[in-house]
Structures are given as structure tokens and as C-alpha cells.
Amino acid sequence: MGTHYEQSMQRDVDRIQGKVSEMAALAEGALEACLKGLLDRNRQIAYSIILRDRRIDELEKEIDRLCLEFIVRQQPVARPLRFAYVTIKINQEIERIGDYAESIARQILKVSTLPAPIPLQRYRQIAALSIPMFRNAVRAYLQGDEALARSTMATEEEVDDLKSAINAELVQLRQEDKIPLKALTPLMTIARRFERVSDQAKNICEETLYMVTGEYQKHLGGDVWRMVFIDAHNSCASQMAEAIGHSLGKPQFVFSSAGAEPGPIDPELVVFLKGKGLDISNAVPKTPEQVPNWEFSQIRVALDPAAKRFFPSGNRTVCLDWALPDAARVSGSPEQRAAAYEAAYQFLLEHITALVNAVLSDKIP
Secondary structure, eight states: OOOHHHHHHHHHHHHHHHHHHHHHHHHHHHHHHHHHHHHHTOHHHHHHHHHHHHHHHHHHHHHHHHHHHHHHHHOOOHHHHHHHHHHHHHHHHHHHHHHHHHHHHHHHHHHTTSOOOOOHHHHHHHHHHHHHHHHHHHHHHHHTOHHHHHHHHTTHHHHHHHHHHHHHHHHHHHHTTSSOHHHHHHHHHHHHHHHHHHHHHHHHHHHHHHHHHSOOTTOTTSSOEEEEEEESSSSSHHHHHHHHHHHTOOTTEEEEEEESSOOOOOHHHHHHHHHTTOOOTTOOOOOGGGSTTGGGOSEEEESSGGGGGGOOSSSSOEEEEOOOOOGGGOOSOHHHHHHHHHHHHHHHHHHHHHHHHHHHHOOOO
């Protein structure tokens, strides 16, 4: 038996995964019903799929709420934190698959009364690939099965090829005047939606691999730079640096901050930054391990000497030492303290701006 904390965390994980399993079962059932509705041209089935999507939407909101409660209550780090992050992402993927099922149902309503020879065998084939792919992706997530996630992803290209074949066949049927023009777009949309199910299933597998291995399959950082400012307590300088970074308005960057031993945010800093038009009143001090995708940060900046222990070795992370006096520890008159905050602010603003511009230009002047 584990500790009370471990048992409490496991109960939360089980509750969340139970809801994810329920939501995935509804989405999978909707997809299977879509195929039957298409094969039988059954409008009642199509309408039932459209109505069922409301329950999937409700579960998405409930799972998001449970994940946020989990983060607040358990304060997870490492894999449990990745679990919460990944579940929120997978929750969105499953909800989107539910939307695809609803879209297919609406297309079925459009073709159900048209005298069109639908290539049903092709739709059986694409459903027989995409639906099990979705099922296995969810199972890989629930079981934390790295091998299953990797093998499931391989099916996605086959589904892409099949969608292209269906579209080519439909165009040929239209050219031969065997299907009406009104049927062409709905039938192509149905094939595209089944193909999109496989794309979402692949995304679920990629998120699962990140949860299990800590290696992000989507190559985080290819288009986004993650910069983390680190000091002793994440209460003053590092919070100031993060706020300045955000104020630059550069979508190519994700700025974060952390402290070796997080402590309460300096109230004088909050007032000072408010005067600069920067609001950190809702900021929460955190350790480096609590920074989302900490291990994938490309730039780490130490704002005091002790923070350099968080510099990794043997990888491509850019590590910078910007040690500067802690304004919160300066004693003296109010004017002298204000001057200390201003000096730190100007130092960080100049250095962060120069660094960001250097990254964006990728050129040495």
C-alpha cells in the first residue's frame, strides 16, 4: 500500500480515466453508428448520432474540470503532471472525433434520399481502419502502453491513401454521371471525416508517448522557443523577467519562471510591475519541475548563482547566467528600494529584448 497522498492521487487518476473511457466509448459508438447509417441510408440513426453529441460535449467539460481540480489539489510533478496535461489535450481530440461523427451524420441525411450508387465497400474499409485506430489509441493512453501507441500510429498513412482512393472513385463516378452533383461533396466529406478520425487518433498516440516517455513526438520547440527564468524563490526577479517576456508580445516564445525553493511573491514587486502596466497578481510560484514542458525548454536563464544547478549538461539547451542583485532584499529608503526595482527591470528588459531579437533574426550583426 502507498501513502495516503499516493492513494488519493490514484483515485483521482482512476476517476479521470473512467470519464475519458466513457467519452471515448460514446465517440466510438457514434462512428460505428455512422457506418451503419450510411450503409442502410437510415435517417433515424443519423438523427440519434446528432443528438448523442451533446453528451460527449458535456463529458469534455467535466473532464477538463476534473483535470484542473487534480492539478490544484495534488500539485503533481513529472509523470502525474504530464498525465494531467496530456488528458486535457486528449479530451479535446475525443470531443473533436465526436464532432466528426455528427458531421458524418449530417452528410448521411443529405445523401439518404439521393439515387446515388455509393461505393459502400470503400467506406467499410476506411471505417475498419480508422475506428479501431481510435480505439487502440485510447487503450494505449489508458494503459500507458508505449508499444501500442507506436504501432497504432502506423495506420494513419494507410487511411490517408484510402481517402484519396475514395475521392478519386467518386470523381470518376461523377464524370460518368453515375452520381448526382449534390451527392459528390457529402460523400467526399464523409471520407474526409473518417480520415480525420485517424489523424486525431495519431495525435492521441503522440500525447500518450509524451506522457509515458517524456519525449514530445510533435517536436515542441520547432516553431516555439521556450525560455525559463530561474532564481532562488520565484518571488521577485524571475517573476519580473517572465512578465517582461510576456509584455513583448512575441507569439514565437513561451516564457516561464521558477525557483529552487518557491516562496510568496514579493508584494512590492506586484505594485512596481502594476505601475509598468504588468499584472502578476495571479502568478503562482513554482519549481522547475512544475513548469510545463520543462525538459524541452531551449533557453534557461539563471538570475542568481545557485540557479545554475538547473542547467542541463550534454544537450542543446542554451544556458545563460544573468546573476543580478535581488531587489526584494535591498534595504534603505523607499526611493532607494524603488531604484533597485527599476534597475533590475531595465537590466532584464534590455537583455530579454536583445536575446529575443537575436533568436528571431538568427543572424550575427
